[in-house]
Amino acid sequence: MFDNALFIGFPYMAIAIAIAVTIYRFFFDPYSVSSQSSQFLENRKLFFGSVPWHYGVIIILLGHLTALLFPGAWGLFTANQTRLYIIEIIGLALALMATIGLIFLLYRRMSNARAQAVTSELDWILLIVLFLQVGLGFWVAYYYRWGSDWYLHTAVPWLVSLLKFQPDITYVTALPFWVKFHFLNGFVIALLLPFTRLVHLLVYPLSYLWREHQVVIWNKARH
Amino acid sequence: MVFHLDKCIGCHTCSVACKNIWTDRKGTEYMWWNNVETKPGTGYPTLWEDQEKYKGGWDREEDGKIHLRLHGRKGGLGNIFYNPALPTIDDYYEPWTYDYENLFNAPEGDDQPTARAVSMITGKPMDNIEAGPNWDDDLGGSPLYARNDPNLDELTEDEREQLNEIERVVFFYLPRICNHCLNPGCVAACPAGAIYKRGEDGIVLISQEKCRAWRMCISGCPYKKTYYNWSSGKSEKCILCFPRLESGQPPACFHSCVGRIRYLGVLLYDADQIEKCASVPNEELVAAQRDMIQDPFDPEVIKAAKANGISDAMIASAQNSPVYKFVKKWQIALPLHPDFRTLPMLYYVPPMLPVLAKTKDGNYDVDGLEKENLPAMLSSLEKARMPIKYMASLFSAGNIKEVEDVYRKLIAVRIFKRAQKVKDYQKSEVDAALAQGNTTADEVEAIFRLTALPTYEERFVVPPLGREVAVEAWEVPLDRKREAGFGVRNKIAKRKF
Ligand code: HEM
Ligand code: SF4
Ligand code: SF4
Numbered sequence: 001m002f003d004n005a006l007f008i009g010f011p012y013m014a015i016a017i018a019i020a021v022t023i024y025r026f027f028f029d030p031y032s033v034s035s036q037s038s039q040f041l042e043n044r045k046l047f048f049g050s051v052p053w054h055y056g057v058i059i060i061l062l063g064h065l066t067a068l069l070f071p072g073a074w075g076l077f078t079a080n081q082t083r084l085y086i087i088e089i090i091g092l093a094l095a096l097m098a099t100i101g102l103i104f105l106l107y108r109r110m111s112n113a114r115a116q117a118v119t120s121e122l123d124w125i126l127l128i129v130l131f132l133q134v135g136l137g138f139w140v141a142y143y144y145r146w147g148s149d150w151y152l153h154t155a156v157p158w159l160v161s162l163l164k165f166q167p168d169i170t171y172v173t174a175l176p177f178w179v180k181f182h183f184l185n186g187f188v189i190a191l192l193l194p195f196t197r198l199v200h201l202l203v204y205p206l207s208y209l210w211r212e213h214q215v216v217i218w219n220k221a222r223h
Numbered sequence: 224m225v226f227h228l229d230k231c232i233g234c235h236t237c238s239v240a241c242k243n244i245w246t247d248r249k250g251t252e253y254m255w256w257n258n259v260e261t262k263p264g265t266g267y268p269t270l271w272e273d274q275e276k277y278k279g280g281w282d283r284e285e286d287g288k289i290h291l292r293l294h295g296r297k298g299g300l301g302n303i304f305y306n307p308a309l310p311t312i313d314d315y316y317e318p319w320t321y322d323y324e325n326l327f328n329a330p331e332g333d334d335q336p337t338a339r340a341v342s343m344i345t346g347k348p349m350d351n352i353e354a355g356p357n358w359d360d361d362l363g364g365s366p367l368y369a370r371n372d373p374n375l376d377e378l379t380e381d382e383r384e385q386l387n388e389i390e391r392v393v394f395f396y397l398p399r400i401c402n403h404c405l406n407p408g409c410v411a412a413c414p415a416g417a418i419y420k421r422g423e424d425g426i427v428l429i430s431q432e433k434c435r436a437w438r439m440c441i442s443g444c445p446y447k448k449t450y451y452n453w454s455s456g457k458s459e460k461c462i463l464c465f466p467r468l469e470s471g472q473p474p475a476c477f478h479s480c481v482g483r484i485r486y487l488g489v490l491l492y493d494a495d496q497i498e499k500c501a502s503v504p505n506e507e508l509v510a511a512q513r514d515m516i517q518d519p520f521d522p523e524v525i526k527a528a529k530a531n532g533i534s535d536a537m538i539a540s541a542q543n544s545p546v547y548k549f550v551k552k553w554q555i556a557l558p559l560h561p562d563f564r565t566l567p568m569l570y571y572v573p574p575m576l577p578v579l580a581k582t583k584d585g586n587y588d589v590d591g592l593e594k595e596n597l598p599a600m601l602s603s604l605e606k607a608r609m610p611i612k613y614m615a616s617l618f619s620a621g622n623i624k625e626v627e628d629v630y631r632k633l634i635a636v637r638i639f640k641r642a643q644k645v646k647d648y649q650k651s652e653v654d655a656a657l658a659q660g661n662t663t664a665d666e667v668e669a670i671f672r673l674t675a676l677p678t679y680e681e682r683f684v685v686p687p688l689g690r691e692v693a694v695e696a697w698e699v700p701l702d703r704k705r706e707a708g709f710g711v712r713n714k715i716a717k718r719k720f
Pocket of ligand 3: 230231232233234235236237238259396398479480481482483484
């Protein structure tokens with residue numbers, strides 16, 4: 001029963017709230033959607049935090065996503081031992097990079113008075129939850145080796161079952177505590193997304209690659 | 224827009240008018256959408272002209288193509304987590320106030336209580352204030368500010384030294400606002416596409432709802448005229464007081480200008496030429512920008528303007544525009560740093576330059592004037608105290624001839640009017656000055672009139688947004704025709720018939 005609440009109820013609730021609030025925010029409060037950059041107030045530490053953090057976390061997230069969307073291809077790829085080693089090593093290195101970046105970001109907000117002036121409670125909560133997540137991820141990857149392989153047979157089928165609205169939690173309930181914590185904390189982050197500056201990852205300005213350099217807008221309809 | 228620098232007295236009324244209306248909110252304390260800086264000097268933010276440092280504006284390649292100095296499209300997305308060319312608050316100054324309450328609330332003691340400076344960002348006391356608004360005001364010749372002006376790079380060692388001699392110190396004021404450029408770097412640099420130029424009047428605005436704090440516009444603008452609001456997490460810039468313009472008033476800085484140096488009017492231009500014009504070699508930039516401006520009296524131009532939906536009233540404003548006269552007809556107003564290639568729409572009539580002089584035996588002696596028998600106080604290009612190269616670096620991308628032409632005409636105006644009023648010039652000298660300035664007595668009178676005696680209506684020719692059609696600036700009236708009631712935020716259901 002408790003497991004059902006954790007691995008069915010909570011994920012559905014988190015995602016439902018996340019989607020609803022995100023939609024609300026985009027349509028009724030677009031002004032609030034911002035990365036809230038604080039580089040203007042503190043520049044140096046941000047460099048050592050933001051760059052490794054983002055490059056680390058984004059590539060890792062893409063890895064998670066690829067495995068979820070194309071489990072077959074991913075499985076084939078990791079079936080070869082050398083490739084499995086390479087994937088694991090890259091994953092660990094990126095996790096380390098992201099963790100170090102995040103430590104810099106946390107330290108920066110703790111130590112710099114100007115950065116503190118623009119830090120809200122939610123910012124702290126987000127940074128700590130993210131730190132927990134990459135920390136746990138790193139820990140899991142290190143202690144329960146070959147996650148890039150067993151992820152396919154545990155979390156992926158569970159997530160797919162959730163997506164299909166035929167939840168089946170047997171894939172995950174028997175896993176070690178730290179692994180389950182990592183999974184669930186992921187949904188905590190999804191829940192936090194629309195309430196924090198994390199929304200900025202949904203507005204990645206990809207269209208910059210092709211839009212016209214100059215933008216002219218006429219108020220009046222032009223005939 | 225034209226700013227006539229000879230008339231600026233450096234009073235900062237413009238800056239204060241702007242600040243009181245637009246930037247007295249949290250996060251904007253440090254912003255001066257309008258600022259007045261002392262030149263030579265390092266300006267605000269410090270060394271803003273140094274594009275090696277800030278990467279603003281456009282760069283021209285060997286093949287004649289231009290690209291943003293800040294980033295290419297992929298580079299822009301790659302650098303989004305950290306903008307390497309972003310100025311920080313320390314390049315402007317940390318805003319502060321004083322702890323006045325302490326004067327009343329301090330416990331009784333042996334010393335007078337003081338009001339300490341307190342940071343408006345952190346709220347903590349600031350013991351060392353190292354920069355502030357107009358920190359280098361009037362510090363022409365100062366080793367820290369004037370000597371580090373990037374425009375002095377063009378000068379020889381001798382010329383630079385001479386500017387530091389106390390009796391030869393020379394400076395002038397340079398009021399700056401957003402230039403509402405035709406090829407704006409801020410718009411092009413914004414990954415979110417949140418910045419745009421209004422078709423109707425060319426005002427460049429940042430949509431506060433679309434801005435995501437990717438903070439690239441701040442670097443992309445070579446004039447550093449977009450600012451980051453550190454509190455709201457949005458960039459902001461001069462809006463040319465569009466709510467005032469829409470009701471027929473000039474912007475507050477124009478209106479309040481004590482020296483009456485500011486002129487506002489319509490220019491018609493051919494938007495298809497923008498890219499070509501921004502890509503010509505440095506020496507041709509001023510001329511190309513001037514060529515792009517169309518003659519509002521030319522029937523062909525009028526026809527084309529009408530075909531593009533430009534109203535008769537707008538065309539009439541263009542014909543009446545003081546800006547057109549200064550920039551195109553008389554050609555005595557130049558863009559600031561055309562070398563940044565954003566095609567700025569704010570032009571400057573450069574200030575007259577004091578002549579080179581020294582005190583000799585207690586007398587103020589203009590070098591060689593006696594010999595040439597010239598009146599001492601009038602400007603002369605050959606004897607100008609500020610090397611012309613400096614002005615060319617500021618106003619013509621290094622093209623000396625463009626600046627000299629302007630000065631020759633301005634000097635002709637001086638000599639002509641002096642001959643008329645003080646009568647200490649010979650007719651032959653006046654004629655020679657007119658010929659050198661490539662001008663005529665009529666033109667000189669017209670320049671004099673618009674420079675020295677213009678009325679409010681002559682300085683500001685704001686195109687009318689007729690009341691009856693004013694709503695069209697905001698919405699399409701036909702869309703609203705069959706709707707019931709009012710609504711701004713939420714759409715109202717439309718009546719079918
Ligand atoms: C999708 C592409 C992303 C872009 C373009 C992006 C961009 C940015 C930018 C511009 C900032 C502000 C940095 C500054 O202060 O100047 C920022 C901050 C931040 N981002 Fe991202 N981000 C992305 C993805 C992510 C992801 C996937 C996460 C986490 C799961 C994340 C977490 C954060 C956090 C926690 C901060 C705050 C750092 C701090 O100042 O303490 N971002 N991001
Ligand atoms: S001067 Fe104004 S319009 Fe031009 S680039 Fe800067 S902010 Fe943009
Ligand atoms: S108000 Fe006019 S005269 Fe005074 S500083 Fe500003 S531009 Fe110059």
